[in-house]
Amino acid sequence: MVFIGVRAAPMVALTAFSVGVTLAMQAAHSLKQLGAEIYVPDLVMITLLREMGPVLIAVIVIGRSGSAVAAELGTMKVSEEIEALEVMAINPISYLIVPRFLAMLVMLPALTILGNYIGVLGGWAVCRFALDFNTAGYVLRALESADTWDLYSGMIKSAVFAWIIITIACNAGLHVEGGAEGVGQATTSSVVQGLLAMLVTNAILTAVFFFA
Amino acid sequence: MNPETEPVVEVTDLVRKFGSRTVINGISLKVLRGETLVIMGGSGCGKSTLLRHIIGVMKPTAGSIKIFDDEITTMNDRRLDDVRRRFGMLFQSGALLASLTVGENVALPLWQHTDMSAEEIQETVAQKLQAVGLNGFENLKPAEISGGMRKRVGLARALALDPELLFSDEPTSGLDPIMTAVVDKLTLKLTHGAGMTAVVVTHDMTSAFRIATRMIMLGRGIVIAQGSPDEIRTSPDPEVQQFINGEPDGPMPLNLSQDDHEHHPHVKARPLVSARHRFRHKLP
Incomplete structure (x- = not known):
């Protein structure tokens, strides 16, 4: 839990801030041509809550924690540790998998909330210092633009991603065969499969939430 | 039933195939209460595989395995766990959980x-570690101690619940001669002294003759000889x-023949030449 959540926070913060800044700058650039810079906060807020927040934080967590879980479980498998647990009549699923599952399920949405805040902060930095917004105007505009459904849909996505990421990582780890090479392959495949599954699911969820 | 002649482990006509390769080809054996059975055999003869079947990690292709008179090959996991609580297992590498300290492992x-x-x-942990000569090591991680020490911690963990039956996979390989003697002495104290039954897989002959009350030798997936240490x-x-x-x-x-290797599920036949380019940059 500490590994998946707390120690990933600085990285999540930095990423989210960069994304918030970038979004605001791009939005400002495009919207300026329409004379609609007033909508920059809306764009930052909605994009972050609905899409960029859950997806980018999931990307970080896949690369950081999903791979770590796969490698850790794979190493345990290779060094007979999982077998040893079974022989000690300790169920490896409840001893090893369940805590990781819960940690991921709690921490990914939590990190996403953190990421959303910081991304909006990044958008504020651009609006406040490069555009003609004052702080209150930005906050009001941002809050006005998003409704609770934007937040909830992001959170639902985030929870679904968490479930996908940890399932793929644990599965890859527990099916390792053949020493260090196998651990490496499992780690890679947990990242690749995790990313693909997450992005495809994101497209489906967006279609269901906002298009159907 | 006379407890001395009651079989604790009974393996009947065990067969295990990996693909088309037969690793265990009809092994039958009995371990009586209080006995120390040593299973010997060259590398790759199937002795570790046999042990993995007896502890229920692998399922046989055919045959039956009874522990404490209960058939384990068809047992569900819950009942298997009940049986497993009554025996201890020492793995070849120790198989300690790397994320826990030595003390936590035990x-x-x-x-x-x-x-x-x-x-x-x-108190129990300290006492078990004392028995394998490792008191004071509770707070180290497995990665911080030597391979021989890990194995002894593995033994302490296997003995933590005071099992009536102990399985050891090469308990003395990688230990120095003195530590080998210490582990053997501990095994003897538990078997002769406390009446524990032990099944030990080893190819350390000194140790085997020191602790065995009966010996079985495997080769080509079958039992090729068995008897008392003197008979062997x-x-x-x-x-x-x-x-x-x-x-x-x-x-x-x-060795196994090339033919055997090609049928082994995890070993792909690869011409040696093709491995060469991987090292070419190191060659003159």
Whole structure:
């Protein structure tokens, strides 16, 4: 839990801030041509809550924690540790998998909330210092633009991603065969499969939430 | 039933195939209460595979395995766990959980399977580690101690619940001669002294003759000889003599044939030349 959540926070913060800044700058650039810079906060807020927040934080967590879980479980498998647990009549699923599952399920949405805040902060930095917004105007505009459904849909996505990421990582780890090479392959495949599954699911969820 | 002759482990006509390769080809054996059975055999003869079947990690292709008179091959996981609580297993590498300290590793079965208080557990752990000559090592991680020490911690963990039956996979390989003697002495104290039954897989002949009350020798997936240590020592079988005296030439095949390798599920036949380019940059 500490590994998946707390120690990933600085990285999540930095990423989210960069994304918030970038979004605001791009939005400002495009919207300026329409004379609609007033909508920059809306764009930052909605994009972050609905899409960029859950997806980018999931990307970080896949690369950081999903791979770590796969490698850790794979190493345990290779060094007979999982077998040893079974022989000690300790169920490896409840001893090893369940805590990781819960940690991921709690921490990914939590990190996403953190990421959303910081991304909006990044958008504020651009609006406040490069555009003609004052702080209150930005906050009001941002809050006005998003409704609770934007937040909830992001959170639902985030929870679904968490479930996908940890399932793929644990599965890859527990099916390792053949020493260090196998651990490496499992780690890679947990990242690749995790990313693909997450992005495809994101497209489906967006279609269901906002298009159907 | 006379407890002395009651079989604790009973394996009947065990067969295990990996693909088309038969690793175990009809092994039957019995371990009686209080006995120390040593299973010997060359590398790759199937002795570790046999042990993995007996502890229920692998399922056989055919045959039956009974532990404490219960058939384990068809048992569900819950009942298998009940049986497993009654025996200890020492893995070849120790198989300690790398994320826990030495003390926590030994305490793990106690946490999981007993209602002992924290103080009682701490005391038991100290006592078990003392028995394998590692008192004071509780707070180190497995990565910080040597391979031989890990193995001894593995033994302490296997003994944590005071099992009536102990399985050991090469308990003395990688230990120095003195530590080997210490582990053997501990095994003897538990078996002869406390009446524990032990099944030990080893190819350390000194240790084997020191602890065994009965010996079984495997080869080509079958039992090629069995009997008391004296019977084995004086066996007329040339394979047995070759093995216990460690002679390079004799009836025992040196290696699996290439043919066997090609049928092994995890080994792909690869011409040696193709591996060469991987090292080319290091060659002159």
